[in-house]
Amino acid sequence: MNVKKKSILDAATALFSRNGYHAVGVDSIVAKSNVAKMTFYKHYPSKEFLIESVLFQRDQDLRDSICAAIDKRRTPKTKVKAIFDWYEEWFAAPDFHGCMFIKATEEFPDIGVKIREISQNHKIWMEGMISDLLKEGDIKSHTEMAIHILIVLDGLTVRSNMFKSEAKNAVRIAWRYVNNMIDADH
Amino acid sequence: MNVKKKSILDAATALFSRNGYHAVGVDSIVAKSNVAKMTFYKHYPSKEFLIESVLFQRDQDLRDSICAAIDKRRTPKTKVKAIFDWYEEWFAAPDFHGCMFIKATEEFPDIGVKIREISQNHKIWMEGMISDLLKEGDIKSHTEMAIHILIVLDGLTVRSNMFKSEAKNAVRIAWRYVNNMIDADH
DNA sequence: ATAAAAACATACAGATCAGTCTGTATGCCA
């Protein structure tokens, strides 16, 4: 990708992630990315298109990062545990301000909007990926359990954004119950 | 409360709940509540103060509503189940667009802001209320389990906002696992 | 009935919003 275009995308990702989508103006993105305004509008014809691009890229990055974390473990259950570890590390990052897809869904209520669709697709991918892991671990109701685990992960994300200092403890508690749940299904 | 003031509060609650806080302007609140702009600023000296008032009132209303639902049941576990039922009914409402406190936390990242504080207090109350119910039901680790249940409830809320048509199914799945978790602790 | 209080409509200030336009400078390639 063009170096200027990438610079805009990175600046927008950081600003949107922290402040939300409506609260961030194009001018501040232009300023942060050290780019002329016309250059911005050449690469991204509208703010909405930029938001879609940011979410699309974020989805790609998260898939890569989570898959890399999973691939380091061998058994299905330790792979699921790796996801919780990944989230714990994410929560501890200084630039953590919640999930960009949840934020997008909260800020754009109109159904059928592409911004929501991209967000939904990310969650659907997460759900399928977890379901596959559970299936590999011989969990009978892997589909439903994957839904529940994703609910727990999103609940953890919201809570860690609200009570940042307690994120580590919350992940520990949640994983203990999820671990018991997995064991009880065998 | 003054009838005009209440009208403003109700209109603001509906608009903020659906569209978020930054996306809603004072003019649209004034229009929806059929009030003059000066009347608005007499009762609420700033938009930020209005948001705080909306969240404070919402907290009060939710506590009353959830407590009323709990009081209809007798045993501790059916009381916890009543909370899940309450959420399921909430998700099915046509004006459901997610949790106003989660939305506020996503849109106002600066720590120490009163808007965040009110949101945190609501979640702390929920946690304590659930913990008390579990303690009454002789759950040993009632404090930690309450945290986990609140995580599940917030995860359900986020998911139901994203996939509205699947809310009922998600609540059913989540309650089944929570029910097992409670039984396993005895 | 009359005076005080509240709410009215509307215009305005100053800032910021998304997006456009102009004209200039820089780098690359032939």
Add this chain to the structure above:
DNA sequence: TGGCATACAGACTGATCTGTATGTTTTTAT
């Protein structure tokens, strides 16, 4: 060296933002 694409800075448009000012009408209480 000449031609061209890209990016530059910054002014500008029209709309919208929060909040204020002004003068009139309606409600309320004595």
